[in-house]
Structure formats: structure tokens, C-alpha cells
Amino acid sequence: MALNYSSEQRSGPRYVVSLPVRAEWDDEGSGEHVVVEGETENVGPAGALVHLEHLPDVGSRVQLAVLDENKGSTKLQAVVEVLRVERNPVQPLAALQLMNASDEWRGLVWEHAAYLSQLPDETYEED
8 A cells, every 4th residue: 555645755665564552642522541452554664554443633642552462562652643544444544653762663663564574474473
């Protein structure tokens, strides 16, 4: 899936990998603190496209935790901005761009995604 953002300057390829994530934010409309888990659709050097059952608003800031696939512990936490959302009921997606922790993201998440994308599919399937 090609993503084109007029304001985005790509600094490397995106890798199609499924990594577990948890997103937290305060919903502006209801004032509710939202915590939802999901997974990445793809990972780039400065953000990710993620599946979330409940989507934040475009332009909002979200605390994103990338979870360790095997242990469930947090691998990295970062603040991201929501660039766009796709409110498809079957596959709701949010495009997220890093606001901080970019060096850690590249080392712990993006490079790991590059490694996983090179493995045969059955090697890193969670089933």
C-alpha cells in the first residue's frame, strides 16, 4: 500500500510487519482516557501505520508503546501525532508520525522490522 503525505519527507523504506502496540490518549470529545491495543500494518523510520479498534482524532497526540512480541513487555514508548485515519470497520488504521524517541525507534523498532521482513512468513507468525 503506497502512502503519500505531502508534508512527509521519507527517510527510509517501510516494512510490512505485524508488531503488537498499545496506544493511549485522552479523547477530546468525551474526555475519556482511551487505552487500546493493536498491531502495526507497516513500520517506517519515523512512524507506523497501525490497526486500532478505536481510532484517535487526526492531529491528536498519542502515547504509543511497541510491545515485545514474545514477552508482552514494553520495548519502546514514544509520543506520536496522528496524520490520518481510515475508519474502515473491517480494518481501522491510523498513520502515526514520531514526535520524539526517533533514534530509539530506528534502533529498536524500524531495524527490527527490517529484520523480520526478511524472514520467511512462517518464521515469525504468532500462531
